[in-house]
Amino acid sequence: MSVDEATAQSQACPIVQVIDRVAGKWSVAILAATLSEPVRYTELEQAMPGISRRMLTLTLRNLERDGLLTRTVYPTIPPRVEYLATDSARELFTHLDGLTDWARRHQPDIIQAVEEFTASQQ
Amino acid sequence: MSVDEATAQSQACPIVQVIDRVAGKWSVAILAATLSEPVRYTELEQAMPGISRRMLTLTLRNLERDGLLTRTVYPTIPPRVEYLATDSARELFTHLDGLTDWARRHQPDIIQAVEEFTASQQ
């Protein structure tokens, strides 16, 4: 691939779109938690140690907006809201497996590269 | 996968590590441009329309630090510096193809989902 081709591809690049959609600090974790079964708001809050209500709600809204998550409200008292990943999100996750493998295989290399680089900067 | 399993996986999650490494605004584009041949600093600057020198240098340094890019200095006058993606980065990119396919296939769905969601918020 030439530099120009790379540039053109990067502009409307599908990969960039995927990354943008999933780059949030909690997005992947929340999707992973809702892949196989509906999960309630409070369950998610407990499953994500350290997340604030604000970020939980914001991330859920974004995922719902992008069609990666469905939000189902049961109008009971007290209210009950369940979140479930869509087929689209499940399919996305199958493609993430390749990346996961890469990360696992190259983790030592990366750590070493970072150490060497840091050392070379004194 | 249970909620707890998803949580545990998300903590030291390899996927999160990959995303963190590639989530920068210009990282993927720069890697793509240097995949097949060494590219000079100025060539990169011209190939990435809109990038500032600051971000170009910062992104290059991060990629170099993570072992995804090599930086070769030719001590000539004027100086000449070439950047080239490593094998590690090239292998990473093969795994990005799956994501690219997903993005291309689901682009219409996502656009529609966003439109419907926006509409439903009045």
Place this chain on the structure above:
DNA sequence: CAGAATCCCTAGAGATACTG
């Protein structure tokens, strides 16, 4: 040519308190 240094501004994210 290939950067380093500086200033600034905004979006992402945390903490806390309030509510249908």
Place this chain on the structure above:
DNA sequence: CAGTATCTCTAGGGATTCTG
């Protein structure tokens, strides 16, 4: 229970200027 509403802080990123 499942959210809003504020306030705040930091890091990512842009614009501009300086230099070996």
